[in-house]
Amino acid sequence: MSSSKAQFVVKLSKERVDELVRDGVGERFVSRPGRLMKEWLVVDARKADWAELAREACDFVGRSKA
Numbered sequence: 001m002s003s004s005k006a007q008f009v010v011k012l013s014k015e016r017v018d019e020l021v022r023d024g025v026g027e028r029f030v031s032r033p034g035r036l037m038k039e040w041l042v043v044d045a046r047k048a049d050w051a052e053l054a055r056e057a058c059d060f061v062g063r064s065k066a
Helices: 014-022 050-065
Strands: 009-011 026-032 035-043
Touching (some): 009 050, 014 035, 035 050
Antiparallel strands (some): 026 035
16 A cells, blocks of 8 residues: 555565564554554565565465455
8 A cells, every 4th residue: 555655555464574674674554643553564665675565465465365
């Protein structure tokens, strides 16, 4: 999704978001002050392959609906 701040945000498992944050690929998404979203990552375009993360997010969301 694109946030209201024009940030690219993906939904992944909490563990995967933790890993990507540790690796400096992005930061956790905050939907409103004080509301940290554990399964959502704001992607840093300079440090990530957006297309690959979008595919990974689609796979993750598709598995959770099955």
